[in-house]
Amino acid sequence: MGIKRSLVLLFSSYGCLLLAQEKSIDTIYVFDNQMNRVKLFHPVNTISAEEVDRNSTNLSELLRFQSQVYIKENGRGAVSSPAFRGTSAQQTAFVWNGININSNFLGQGDINNIPLFGYDQIGIKAGGGSVVYGSGAIGGSIHLNNILDFNKGFHGSVFSEVASFNTFNNFVKGSYSNEKFSFKASGNYSVSQNDYEVSDLDYINRNGNYYNTTFNVGASYKITDDHKISWQSQFFDSSQHYPVFEETATKTKYKTQSIRSLIAWDWNAIKFSNAFKAAYTEENFQYFGALDLPKSSGGTGKNYILKNDFNYFLNSKWNINLIGEFQVNKGEGYKSGISDVSRNVGSVSGLLRYFATKNLRFEGGFKKDFVENVTSPVMYSFSGKWNTSHWYNLGLNFSKNFRYPSFNDIYYEPGGNKDLRPEISTQVDMNNEFKIGSFKLNVTPYYMNITDLIVWLPTANGYWQAFNVNKAESYGLESHLSFYQQFGKHRIKATAGYYYARSIDKETQKQRPYIPMHRGMAGIDYEYGFFRFFAQGLINGLTYTTSDEERKTAIDPYFILNAGISATISKKYTLGFKVNNVTDTYYKTVSFYPLPKRNYSVYAAINF
Numbered sequence: 001m002g003i004k005r006s007l008v009l010l011f012s013s014y015g016c017l018l019l020a021q022e023k024s025i026d027t028i029y030v031f032d033n034q035m036n037r038v039k040l041f042h043p044v045n046t047i048s049a050e051e052v053d054r055n056s057t058n059l060s061e062l063l064r065f066q067s068q069v070y071i072k073e074n075g076r077g078a079v080s081s082p083a084f085r086g087t088s089a090q091q092t093a094f095v096w097n098g099i100n101i102n103s104n105f106l107g108q109g110d111i112n113n114i115p116l117f118g119y120d121q122i123g124i125k126a127g128g129g130s131v132v133y134g135s136g137a138i139g140g141s142i143h144l145n146n147i148l149d150f151n152k153g154f155h156g157s158v159f160s161e162v163a164s165f166n167t168f169n170n171f172v173k174g175s176y177s178n179e180k181f182s183f184k185a186s187g188n189y190s191v192s193q194n195d196y197e198v199s200d201l202d203y204i205n206r207n208g209n210y211y212n213t214t215f216n217v218g219a220s221y222k223i224t225d226d227h228k229i230s231w232q233s234q235f236f237d238s239s240q241h242y243p244v245f246e247e248t249a250t251k252t253k254y255k256t257q258s259i260r261s262l263i264a265w266d267w268n269a270i271k272f273s274n275a276f277k278a279a280y281t282e283e284n285f286q287y288f289g290a291l292d293l294p295k296s297s298g299g300t301g302k303n304y305i306l307k308n309d310f311n312y313f314l315n316s317k318w319n320i321n322l323i324g325e326f327q328v329n330k331g332e333g334y335k336s337g338i339s340d341v342s343r344n345v346g347s348v349s350g351l352l353r354y355f356a357t358k359n360l361r362f363e364g365g366f367k368k369d370f371v372e373n374v375t376s377p378v379m380y381s382f383s384g385k386w387n388t389s390h391w392y393n394l395g396l397n398f399s400k401n402f403r404y405p406s407f408n409d410i411y412y413e414p415g416g417n418k419d420l421r422p423e424i425s426t427q428v429d430m431n432n433e434f435k436i437g438s439f440k441l442n443v444t445p446y447y448m449n450i451t452d453l454i455v456w457l458p459t460a461n462g463y464w465q466a467f468n469v470n471k472a473e474s475y476g477l478e479s480h481l482s483f484y485q486q487f488g489k490h491r492i493k494a495t496a497g498y499y500y501a502r503s504i505d506k507e508t509q510k511q512r513p514y515i516p517m518h519r520g521m522a523g524i525d526y527e528y529g530f531f532r533f534f535a536q537g538l539i540n541g542l543t544y545t546t547s548d549e550e551r552k553t554a555i556d557p558y559f560i561l562n563a564g565i566s567a568t569i570s571k572k573y574t575l576g577f578k579v580n581n582v583t584d585t586y587y588k589t590v591s592f593y594p595l596p597k598r599n600y601s602v603y604a605a606i607n608f
Helices: 051-055 059-066 407-411
Strands: 002-004 008-011 017-020 023-025 028-030 045-048 070-073 080-083 092-096 121-126 140-145 147-149 153-163 167-177 181-192 210-222 227-242 252-268 272-288 297-313 318-334 341-357 360-371 378-387 392-403 423-436 439-451 454-458 464-468 472-487 490-505 518-528 531-540 558-569 573-580 588-590 599-607
Touching (some): 051 059, 051 558, 059 070, 070 588, 318 407
Parallel strands (some): 092 140
Antiparallel strands (some): 008 017, 028 147, 045 121, 210 227, 227 252, 252 272, 272 297, 297 318, 318 341, 360 378, 423 439, 439 472, 454 464, 472 490, 490 518, 518 531, 558 573, 573 599
């Protein structure tokens, strides 16, 4: 345990300033330093590294069964995109250790080309967050965070899984830390033939094989008690073959490689803290129109990022937070008309927090982006949290958010449009949290208005082009019920959620495609001594696939159930067995591409 002489500046669970005298503390370093402040005002669903093992196929499966995010996947392991609250993938921000990592070209993240393993926690935040997390944080944000702790000595773990369709997942992680230094590294390799069959359609997932490799490494060093430098990097390599419907059809594939690296310097004094980050991210991708031919198209995107986060306490009630960021975004395409483009992006954000009492706090924020060749508006946000009693808390959030056009939207040939305006949204939600005994219930109604939607439409010239045309609104309800209880050696954790999303095109008053109005999920985790059992269910309502709500092409409702058991010996050795899609249900999230029916996996884990 480390002994720190000096006053320690912390946010408490009530958001107040704690001035602690000399005390014994365990120190951890979280790369996304804003996340603890976000949690003071917004519900954040956090998935721990241990919970990842339940849905270890890919990030799509994990989010589908353990969050409120709707996942649209073109077959298992293929192109996959998320949607919050009736929005789109472009209106979802992926944030890696506090850095927005949406693609320069597409303006979104392909979930199955983002690693599943190697994070210490995954956070899911619904609702707008552009003031803090930038372009694309309209419907919500997905946070992939790494943590480095101190005074923990050496720890290691190995996870290995064998699953249906010749699927193999292997993950190894090691860490070492003392009072001044912390180091962590991990690696993952996943590969699958992925040739599942769906008899309902006489379908075989031909040419669906994939593999991906990930390496994560991080380190932190305390220069003094007040100054710390840290480093985190991720290297990812992936290959996806795209399914074909006939054995004689031309087989295609997509390959991608990404690099993410950041260096951080943190300065924590008595009344202020400052976090400075310098980051570099790179994405490379190649599409092959035929497996045995050279690439048909591709591109390379590079981002150089500087970000400074200054936080100052005027006193125990008032807190000022200033964030400045500058990026250079570069892109070079291959056979896409994007020859060599570069864009400078800067932003200034300010947040003022007021802790009126132990149970009442407010936050107001603004942000101005300066995007080269794009006119961007001033964003703002307001949040309030009132813990009215021991059984009821009330939260209110109002914000203006945006997404500026991607490189493809502007420069792709043919079809790019240099006159595009950013997408703008205004939204409000109200979080109601009830606590009764071992139960906790969150009920959040919301409303969102979106203008200047960027859509690609067919033209008279025979190609598709990007336009600002649609206006949309989305309103609905998110609810989540959780229960936890321990009886001697018995531990029970249960969750359930219901999500209603009405997302309409204002011109047609029709539900937007691939937005189910009704969804629900539930899960139970039971543990007794060395034995553990879990089950998780997902229900998805009718989903239209066209803008005119055509019933015959819609995706029918479905229910999926997964279950698994495991045993842990000496708190070190775990052996588990899982059954996915226990009910052998035929289902799909995208027309023509069904997902697997009943399948199995066996896994082993060692912690030392």
